[in-house]
Each structure stands twice: as structure tokens, then as C-alpha cells.
Amino acid sequence: MPSEHPLRMGVLGAFTTALYASCALAATDDFDMLKYVDPLIGTANGGHVFAGATLPFGMAKAVADTSGENQAGFAYDTKVVTGFSHMHDSGTGGSPSMGNFPIFPQPNCPGDDIRQCKWQQADRAVAWNRESPEARPGYFGISLANGVYAEMTTTNRSALYRFKFNNTSSQPLSPVILVDLMDLPQSRRNGTAHVDRSTGRLSGSGTFSPSFGIGSYNSYFCVDFKGAELRDTGSWSSNGVNFSKPSLSLGANSSSTVSAGTFARFRSPKDDTILARVGVSFISADQACSNAEREQPEFDFEGTVSAAEAAWRKKLGVISIDAQGVSSELQEVFWSGAYRSLISPQDYTGENPLWKSDEPYYDSYYCIWDSFRSIHPLLTLVDPLSQSLMMRSLIDIYRHEGYLPDCRMSLCKGFTQGGSNADVLVADAYLKKVEGIDWDTAYQAVVKDAEVEPANWDVEGRGGLHSWKHLGYIPFQDIDPYGRGTHTRSISRTVEYAYNDFCIAEMAKGMGHHADYEKYTMRAGNWIHVFKHDQKSSIKGVDTGFTGFLQPRYPNGTWAYQDPIFCSPLLNFTSCYLNPDGHETYEGSAWMYTFYAPHDMGSLIKTLGGAESFTSRLRYLHDSGLLYIGDEQAFLPVYQYHYAGRPGLSAYQSHSYIPSQFNATVAGIAGNDDSGAMGSFVVLSMMGLWPVPGQDVYLITPPYFKEVSIRNPVTNKVATIRNVNFDPSYKSIYIQSAKWNDKPWTNNWLTHDFFAEGGVLELELGPKESDWGTHIEDLPPSISKYE
Numbered sequence: 001m002p003s004e005h006p007l008r009m010g011v012l013g014a015f016t017t018a019l020y021a022s023c024a025l026a027a028t029d030d031f032d033m034l035k036y037v038d039p040l041i042g043t044a045n046g047g048h049v050f051a052g053a054t055l056p057f058g059m060a061k062a063v064a065d066t067s068g069e070n071q072a073g074f075a076y077d078t079k080v081v082t083g084f085s086h087m088h089d090s091g092t093g094g095s096p097s098m099g100n101f102p103i104f105p106q107p108n109c110p111g112d113d114i115r116q117c118k119w120q121q122a123d124r125a126v127a128w129n130r131e132s133p134e135a136r137p138g139y140f141g142i143s144l145a146n147g148v149y150a151e152m153t154t155t156n157r158s159a160l161y162r163f164k165f166n167n168t169s170s171q172p173l174s175p176v177i178l179v180d181l182m183d184l185p186q187s188r189r190n191g192t193a194h195v196d197r198s199t200g201r202l203s204g205s206g207t208f209s210p211s212f213g214i215g216s217y218n219s220y221f222c223v224d225f226k227g228a229e230l231r232d233t234g235s236w237s238s239n240g241v242n243f244s245k246p247s248l249s250l251g252a253n254s255s256s257t258v259s260a261g262t263f264a265r266f267r268s269p270k271d272d273t274i275l276a277r278v279g280v281s282f283i284s285a286d287q288a289c290s291n292a293e294r295e296q297p298e299f300d301f302e303g304t305v306s307a308a309e310a311a312w313r314k315k316l317g318v319i320s321i322d323a324q325g326v327s328s329e330l331q332e333v334f335w336s337g338a339y340r341s342l343i344s345p346q347d348y349t350g351e352n353p354l355w356k357s358d359e360p361y362y363d364s365y366y367c368i369w370d371s372f373r374s375i376h377p378l379l380t381l382v383d384p385l386s387q388s389l390m391m392r393s394l395i396d397i398y399r400h401e402g403y404l405p406d407c408r409m410s411l412c413k414g415f416t417q418g419g420s421n422a423d424v425l426v427a428d429a430y431l432k433k434v435e436g437i438d439w440d441t442a443y444q445a446v447v448k449d450a451e452v453e454p455a456n457w458d459v460e461g462r463g464g465l466h467s468w469k470h471l472g473y474i475p476f477q478d479i480d481p482y483g484r485g486t487h488t489r490s491i492s493r494t495v496e497y498a499y500n501d502f503c504i505a506e507m508a509k510g511m512g513h514h515a516d517y518e519k520y521t522m523r524a525g526n527w528i529h530v531f532k533h534d535q536k537s538s539i540k541g542v543d544t545g546f547t548g549f550l551q552p553r554y555p556n557g558t559w560a561y562q563d564p565i566f567c568s569p570l571l572n573f574t575s576c577y578l579n580p581d582g583h584e585t586y587e588g589s590a591w592m593y594t595f596y597a598p599h600d601m602g603s604l605i606k607t608l609g610g611a612e613s614f615t616s617r618l619r620y621l622h623d624s625g626l627l628y629i630g631d632e633q634a635f636l637p638v639y640q641y642h643y644a645g646r647p648g649l650s651a652y653q654s655h656s657y658i659p660s661q662f663n664a665t666v667a668g669i670a671g672n673d674d675s676g677a678m679g680s681f682v683v684l685s686m687m688g689l690w691p692v693p694g695q696d697v698y699l700i701t702p703p704y705f706k707e708v709s710i711r712n713p714v715t716n717k718v719a720t721i722r723n724v725n726f727d728p729s730y731k732s733i734y735i736q737s738a739k740w741n742d743k744p745w746t747n748n749w750l751t752h753d754f755f756a757e758g759g760v761l762e763l764e765l766g767p768k769e770s771d772w773g774t775h776i777e778d779l780p781p782s783i784s785k786y787e
């Protein structure tokens with residue numbers, strides 16, 4: 001097996017210089033990982049990361065909303081702030097999410113004339129000071145050109161804003177704070193607002209559309225103030241300001257892009273500061289008020305920040321690293337990635353108006369197509385209790401809506417991108433023995449995905465099930481009278497459905513459903529039906545040298561054609577989205593999807609010409625520019641060398657992307673973070689155990705630290721992965737030998753027992769590949785044998 005140095009020099013050099021040798025911070029008692037969390041990472045360049053204040057999985061997420069690519073409210077590559085709003089999603093594509101009912105402060109109105117204040121969103125937009133944004137867990141602050149310094153923090157269901165006004169004008173301060181019945185995607189269908197003349201309380205409601213789904217949702221707010229004497233109140237709309245009208249109702253007759261709302265005006269505050277507390281709810285304005293009163297009785301800003309920091313330290317404190325020799329930048333990439341993995345899904349328990357249930361209700365599974373690959377496998381390790389609550393919530397969604405979602409946000413069904421990948425999540429939790437789950441109902445739910453086509457398979461389940469069962473693939477131009485959906489992605493849906501069926505087979509096996517086990521194992525082999533053995537591929541007229549790629553196929557078995565590199569970064573990169581003309585692979589090329597048979601790697605490697613040929617093809621995928629690491633299907637191919645007996649190349653490949661594509665700058669994520677998918681990718685990669693989602697398999701590579709430990713917060717068992725001969729310049733990244741609890745370990749993978757029972761995995765490193773983990777008996781499981 002391989003012993004020659006596998007790296008092409010020049011490629012490696014570019015990735016590793018300048019990244020070591022700075023900081024020598026070992027884990028000590030006064031270590032505070034929060035210093036290494038920078039929520040501004042990924043707020044530029046389309047990362048769409050939520051930069052504001054939130055608790056882990058909190059419903060309230062407060063931040064400044066900017067004009068521009070504002071999917072999560074604030075983006076660094078913008079210039080103006082239009083308001084401060086209280087609920088967001090993080091890292092998502094699609095339209096901007098939520099951002100309902102922004103409030104906006106002004107120090108006074110010119111000439112003390114209320115009509116001279118700014119009201120409509122475009123008029124009031126104010127520049128933010130480039131140097132000012134300060135973001136840390138539980139806190140966000142920013143200063144505006146109108147003399148307002150705005151800070152914010154949150155509890156689970158309320159936001160607390162502290163507005164400090166600079167007395168720069170020649171007239172006394174008399175701050176005005178308005179609320180706008182607006183949301184970020186400007187999707188409002190109707191809304192109401194009311195101001196209490198005696199207290200200045202602003203409350204109201206609105207009906208809005210989800211950012212990547214169907215239907216609508218109702219949302220409610222309640223704003224109370226502290227710190228200044230109330231001067232007067234009123235409502236405002238495009239018709240102007242009205243002091244004598246405390247209520248406002250907007251119907252279908254008002255355009256969703258037009259701002260309107262209520263306001264409160266104050267006399268000059270002592271300390272120049274006003275606190276605004278905003279309760280949020282999906283049930284009623286009363287519940288929005290009581291959420292805020294319960295969680296935030298004292299308007300205690302510093303206390304709320306401290307409580308949020310404590311919650312974050314507790315969540316992140318289950319991980320410890322020995323960072324000796326590792327740059328502070330890489331530590332920031334690691335801790336910030338872990339932080340971003342714990343922002344969503346959001347806990348809306350008690351806030352679900354759709355059905356009554358004693359089960360938890362989480363929302364913003366945005367989207368499972370993204371999150372099943374890294375977010376949930378990481379949560380299973382660091383927060384198994386939340387993972388259990390999320391799984392229960394998914395199963396309760398199945399109970400009440402008939403299907404598991406593939407994507408869900410704002411109480412609405414989101415769009416399905418590929419397979420029914422909640423099946424993978426459920427199997428993953430089952431195999432890793434996540435506790436407290438009704439497995440019989442969970443099994444019913446995944447079998448329904450596999451057997452019963454929904455009326456609208458754009459938002460749940462699978463399409464083309466008749467063809468799937470009878471032809472064994474999803475045909476190009478399928479004829480499907482059984483349900484309605486977007487007839488694209490026949491290649492990527494085929495390989496995803498095959499893997500989904502494998503995951504069901506694993507559960508069937510464990511639960512003793514023998515006939516199902518055989519049936520779904522058979523269907524798991526369907527990926528081969530869209531593999532065209534003689535298909536060639538060239539780039540700009542030059543043959544890539546590899547033969548055999550996935551291709552679209554008509555219902556009658558005849559092959560259709562899609563250039564194998566189509567929708568890679570090298571050809572029509574953006575032509576495979578979720579549009580009616582979105583083509584046969586989703587957000588990636590047939591070249592890439594050809595590698596997607598995570599359960600059947602023995603057969604895939606044989607099909608692609610054996611281990612050596614597979615390895616050079618995988619190298620080509622990464623080196624040629626065909627793969628885009630900013631989309632989640634690219635994660636597994638980083639580690640698939642393991643299956644060809646080249647675990648060292650997986651380690652090499654991981655270092656080729658981290659930190660060059662994942663760094664601590666505001667533009668430091670290659671694509672949308674997708675609720676923390678990119679964040680969890682770096683964390684798992686840097687911990688050195690890549691979970692193959694939906695299987696009890698972790699592929700072993702060396703951690704990026706001398707040592708990493710995870711303490712299971714339920715059992716307190718500690719699993720430690722330790723490098724011997726650790727080299728922070730990352731030249732020695734090749735495992736020479738391994739020991740699991742002092743016994744030699746030759747498999748290049750291990751199982752969840754390692755985390756469940758605790759223990760030590762010790763990896764001895766060297767500068768060259770060794771024969772560790774390279775033999776057929778060392779390879780991860782596959783339903784078909786390796787040859």
C-alpha cells in the first residue's frame with residue numbers, strides 16, 4: 001500500500017504558512033472559550049451568519065437590520081441600518097428570514113416637530129459606523145450616524161435593547177422610538193399595531209410568509225420602555241403621524257413594502273439612555289408581553305448578558321482542547337464554528353399555534369438537507385439532550401402533519417431539496433441511541449417517506465415513488481400522476497433516495513423488521529441504475545481521463561445527457577437550483593454526485609475501477625476546481641479516501657480547505673453557513689472524527705490540536721482524542737499507529753461507543769502516509785464487499 005509522499009508540493013505550501021507558532025495558550029482553569037467566538041465570521045460574502053444576540057437555540061435573536069444581502073439581518077458588506085428586530089435565522093439561503101416588527105430610535109425630531117422625524121424604512125435608513133460593531137455570545141452593539149449607540153441582548157423569548165443617545169444637536173433630547181409592521185422579506189399580508197397612551201407600551205401582530213416555504217404565519221410583539229418619562233404617543237403611516245390615533249390596522253389594501261406602525265416619544269432620559277424590552281410570540285400579543293415580563297422583569301441589561309454568556313459557556317464547555325502551538329486564528333475558527341452550530345433549530349415549545357401537544361416544538365430546521373451531514377451529528381456529541389428534543393419535535397410534526405419535513409421555518413413547510421433526509425437523521429439518532437424517542441412512530445414516519453407519495457412532494461416526502469419502486473431510479477422527464485412537484489434533480493434524487501432507503505434498512509434491522517430490511521437494502525442499491533459505464537467527461541475539450549458517471553435516464557431506460565461537469569464551478573455553476581428549469585443534479589455536478597453511495601462504497605469503488613483509480617478520481621474532484629466546498633455535499637468527499645485505504649489523504653484534503661476556505665475573517669466561510677453546517681464541518685474536521693451521517697461510523701483523522709476531549713453532558717463520560725508527535729505546522733498529519741484505550745486500533749474508523757462510553761484514542765503521527773488503516777479489513781462498513 002502507499003508509502004510515497006502523496007502531496008504535490010506547492011499545493012500544500014499555500015495552505016499552511018503563517019498559521020502556527022503564534023499563540024501558546026493551553027487549556028487552563030481561567031480559559032474562556034467565549035473569547036474565541038466571533039459571531040461576525042461569515043457576515044460578509046454571502047455567509048448570511050446571524051451576528052446578533054441569542055441564547056443557544058433561542059427564539060429571540062436580536063440584531064441590527066441592514067439594507068443589502070440581509071438574510072440574517074446584519075451583514076458586514078452593507079452601509080445602512082433600517083431597524084432592530086427580534087427574530088432571525090442564521091446562514092440561510094432563500095429570502096431573508098423574519099425580522100418582523102423592527103424598532104427604530106431617533107434622538108429627537110428636527111425643530112422638535114414630530115413630522116420632521118424619519119418614518120418610512122428607506123427614509124430613516126442611517127449609516128452605521130464601520131468600526132463599531134461589537135458581537136459576542138449574548139451581545140451585539142453598533143453605533144449609528146444619527147448619534148445612537150445601540151446595544152442588545154436576549155433571553156429565550158425577549159430582546160432587551162439599550163439605546164444611548166448622543167446629545168450632539170443644539171436642541172434637547174426627546175427620543176422617538178417607532179415600531180414598524182414590516183419584516184425583512186417584505187412579505188406582510190396584514191398587521192395591527194396599538195400603543196398604550198399611559199405606558200407607551202407598543203404591541204401588535206402581523207401575518208407574514210416564510211422565507212423558503214409555503215403558507216403563512218402569525219407573529220406578535222410587545223415593547224415596553226424604561227429610563228425616560230413618556231411625552232406622547234401615536235401612530236404613523238405613509239399618510240403621516242397621528243397623535244390621536246393609537247391603533248392601526250393594515251389589510252390586503254396596504255402594500256407589504258410600505259411601512260406603518262406606532263411610536264412613543266420621550267422626554268430627555270437621565271443617563272441619555274432608554275431601555276426597550278421586546279417580547280415575541282407566535283400565539284398572541286398577550287403572550288409576547290408575558291414572555292418578556294417573565295424572562296426580563298427588571299430590564300437588567302448586564303444581568304441578561306451575563307446569563308447568556310453563562311448559557312453559552314455551559315454548552316461549549318463540554319469541549320476542551322489543548323491548543324498549545326495552534327494559532328489563535330484557528331482557535332477562533334473552531335470555537336466560532338461550534339457556537340454557530342448551536343443557534344438553530346430554535347426552541348418554540350409553548351409557541352406552536354398549530355396543534356396541542358406535550359412534546360417539544362423546535363422550528364427552523366433550515367434545512368435538513370444541509371444539517372443532517374454535520375450539525376446534528378455534532379449535536380449528538382455535544383448536546384444529546386437537545387438532539388433528543390429536536391428528534392421528538394420532528395416526530396411530533398410527522399404525527400400532526402403526516403410527514404417529516406426536509407426543511408421548515410416560521411411554522412411553515414419548507415422546500416425539499418433532494419431526498420427525504422430526515423430519514424438519515426432518524427437513523428443516525430437510532431444507531432447512536434439518542435434517548436427518549438418513540439422509535440415505533442419514528443419508524444412509521446421514515447417508512448411513509450419511502451412508500452407513500454404526498455400530494456405536494458415539493459414540501460415533504462418523495463416524488464416519483466411509483467417509478468422508484470418499479471424502475472429502480474427517478475427517471476428524467478418522469479411521468480408521475482400521483483403527486484405534484486418539481487421534476488428536476490433526477491440524478492441527485494436517485495442517489496439520495498437510495499441512501500435514505502439504506503438508512504431505513506438499518507433501523508429495520510435493529511428493530512427486527514426483517515422483510516423491510518431486505519426490501520430497503522435492495523432499494524439502497526438503486527444508485528447504480530443511473531450510472532452510465534461508458535460516459536466520458538471533458539473540461540474545455542480536454543478529456544478528464546475518467547470513464548463512467550451518473551447520467552439522467554428516461555422512463556424507458558434510454559440514457560439522456562447532462563454534461564458531467566455541468567453545475568460545477570467550472571460550468572454553469574448556478575444552473576441547478578430549485579427552479580422548474582433546475583436540471584438533473586441539485587447544486588452540484590454529476591461528477592460530484594457520482595461519489596454519493598456512502599453505504600455501498602465497496603461497490604462504488606469497484607464500479608469506478610478499483611481503489612487506485614477511485615483515489616485519483618477523488619483527487620481530481622478536489623484539485624480540478626470541480627468541487628465547491630461551500631455547499632454541504634462537498635463535506636463527505638473530503639474524507640472518502642478512507643474507503644480506498646488512504647486515510648492519510650483525507651487528512652491532507654481536510655487541511656487543504658481549513659483554513660484557506662474557513663478562516664476568522666468576516667468573509668471566512670465559502671458559502672451560506674446554513675444554520676451552522678459550515679461551522680460544524682470545521683469543528684468535526686478539526687476534532688478528527690468525521691461522522692458518516694446515518695451510520696455508526698466515524699472516520700479517523702488527526703485532530704488539529706494536540707488533544708481534544710468531549711464530555712457527554714448527560715453521562716459525564718469523557719472521550720479524548722490525543723495526537724502523539726503533534727505538529728502545529730501540520731506537516732505531520734499522517735497516522736502511523738493508533739490505540740483505543742491502550743489497545744492497538746487498526747480500523748480507520750470507530751463507532752459511537754467511543755463517545756458513549758468514554759475513553760482515549762491515541763494517534764501517533766508522522767510526516768508520511770503509513771500502512772495504518774489501509775487494509776481491506778481496516779475499512780469502514782459497506783453493504784457490498786471491498787475487493
Ligand SMILES: *[C@@H]1O[C@H](CO)[C@@H](O)[C@H](O)[C@H]1NC(C)=O
Nearest residue numbers: 143144145146147148149166
Ligand atoms: C458621541 O459623541 C462623541 C463625541 O462627539 C463621539 O466620540 C461618539 O462617537 C458619539 N457616539 C455616537 C454613537 O454617535
Ligand SMILES: *[C@@H]1O[C@H](CO)[C@@H](O)[C@H](O)[C@H]1NC(C)=O
Nearest residue numbers: 055056057155156295307347
Ligand atoms: C431557555 O430555553 C432552554 C430550552 O431551550 C432552557 O433550557 C433554558 O433554561 C432557558 N433559559 C432561560 C434563561 O430561561
Ligand SMILES: *[C@@H]1O[C@H](CO)[C@@H](O)[C@H](O)[C@H]1NC(C)=O
Nearest residue numbers: 167169170171172173268272
Ligand atoms: C442637550 O443639548 C442642549 C443644547 O445644548 C441642551 O439644552 C440640553 O439640555 C442637552 N441635553 C442633555 C440631556 O444634556
Ligand SMILES: *[C@@H]1O[C@H](CO)[C@@H](O)[C@H](O)[C@H]1NC(C)=O
Nearest residue numbers: 189190191192206207216251
Ligand atoms: C391576517 O391574515 C390572516 C391570514 O389570511 C388571517 O388569519 C388573520 O385573521 C388576518 N388578521 C387580521 C388582523 O386581519
Ligand SMILES: *[C@@H]1O[C@H](CO)[C@@H](O)[C@H](O)[C@H]1NC(C)=O
Nearest residue numbers: 239240241242243244245246
Ligand atoms: C387622526 O386620527 C383620528 C382618529 O382616527 C382621525 O379622526 C383624524 O382624522 C386623523 N388625523 C389625520 C390628520 O389623519
Ligand SMILES: *[C@@H]1O[C@H](CO)[C@@H](O)[C@H](O)[C@H]1NC(C)=O
Nearest residue numbers: 190248249250251252253254
Ligand atoms: C384597509 O384595510 C384595513 C384592515 O382590513 C381597514 O381597517 C382599513 O380601513 C382599510 N383602509 C382602506 C383605505 O381601505
Ligand SMILES: *[C@@H]1O[C@H](CO)[C@@H](O)[C@H](O)[C@H]1NC(C)=O
Nearest residue numbers: 477554555556557558559560
Ligand atoms: C425512450 O424515450 C425517449 C424520450 O421519449 C426517446 O427519445 C427514445 O427514443 C426512447 N427509446 C426507446 C428505445 O424507445
Ligand SMILES: *[C@@H]1O[C@H](CO)[C@@H](O)[C@H](O)[C@H]1NC(C)=O
Nearest residue numbers: 571572573574575576581583
Ligand atoms: C449556461 O450558462 C450560459 C452562460 O452563463 C447560459 O447562456 C446558458 O443558457 C446556460 N445553459 C444552461 C443549460 O443553463
Ligand SMILES: *[C@@H]1O[C@H](CO)[C@@H](O)[C@H](O)[C@H]1NC(C)=O
Nearest residue numbers: 660661662663667668669670
Ligand atoms: C478566508 O475564507 C474565504 C472564504 O472561503 C476565502 O475566500 C478567503 O480567501 C480566505 N482568506 C484567507 C486569508 O485565507
